[in-house]
Amino acid sequence: MSEQVEYFEDIEVGDELEELEICPTTEDVKRFVVVARMDNLRFTDDAYAKGEGLSGAIIPGNMSLGFLSRMVAEFFPLGTVVNLTANFRATVPHNTPLICGGVVTEKQEQDGDNVVFCDLQLTNEDGDRYVQGTAQVALPKRD
Structure with a gap:
C-alpha cells in the first residue's frame, strides 16, 4: 500500500x-x-507511579490516542476523521518503541459521504497490544 491515500476509490x-x-x-x-495541563505524577515520576502499583511512569491515554490519530491523518491527507474510538488494554511505558497500525474493514456511502472504516492498534515491537480502536474517515471521490 502506498504511504498515503487521497481518494475513496484508492483504498x-x-x-x-x-x-x-x-x-x-x-x-x-x-x-x-x-x-495538556495534566498534573498527575503517574505520568512523569517513576517512584510515584510505582507507589500506585504501576511498573513506572506511563504515557497518558490521550497521548496514545494522539499517536493513532496522527497515523490516520497522515495516511488519509484529504480525509476528515469523523469518529475515533479507543480501548486502552494496558498501560504504555515511556521510552518504548511503539507501532501504530491499522487495517480497512469496511467502505460505504453514508449521507452523501464516502466513509472508510478502520481497525487500529498501538503495539510494542513484540506485538503486545496497548490500545485498540476504530476510525471512520470521510474521503473525497475523484471527479
Missing part, C-alpha cells in the same frame, strides 16, 4: 494503513502533560 477492504513508528521519551511525556 480497499483489507488494505493496511502505513504504520507509524514512534518512541516517546520521558521528556516527550513531560512536555505533553504541561501543554
Whole structure:
C-alpha cells in the first residue's frame, strides 16, 4: 500500500494503513502533560507511579490516542476523521518503541459521504497490544 491515500476509490477492504513508528521519551511525556495541563505524577515520576502499583511512569491515554490519530491523518491527507474510538488494554511505558497500525474493514456511502472504516492498534515491537480502536474517515471521490 502506498504511504498515503487521497481518494475513496484508492483504498480497499483489507488494505493496511502505513504504520507509524514512534518512541516517546520521558521528556516527550513531560512536555505533553504541561501543554495538556495534566498534573498527575503517574505520568512523569517513576517512584510515584510505582507507589500506585504501576511498573513506572506511563504515557497518558490521550497521548496514545494522539499517536493513532496522527497515523490516520497522515495516511488519509484529504480525509476528515469523523469518529475515533479507543480501548486502552494496558498501560504504555515511556521510552518504548511503539507501532501504530491499522487495517480497512469496511467502505460505504453514508449521507452523501464516502466513509472508510478502520481497525487500529498501538503495539510494542513484540506485538503486545496497548490500545485498540476504530476510525471512520470521510474521503473525497475523484471527479
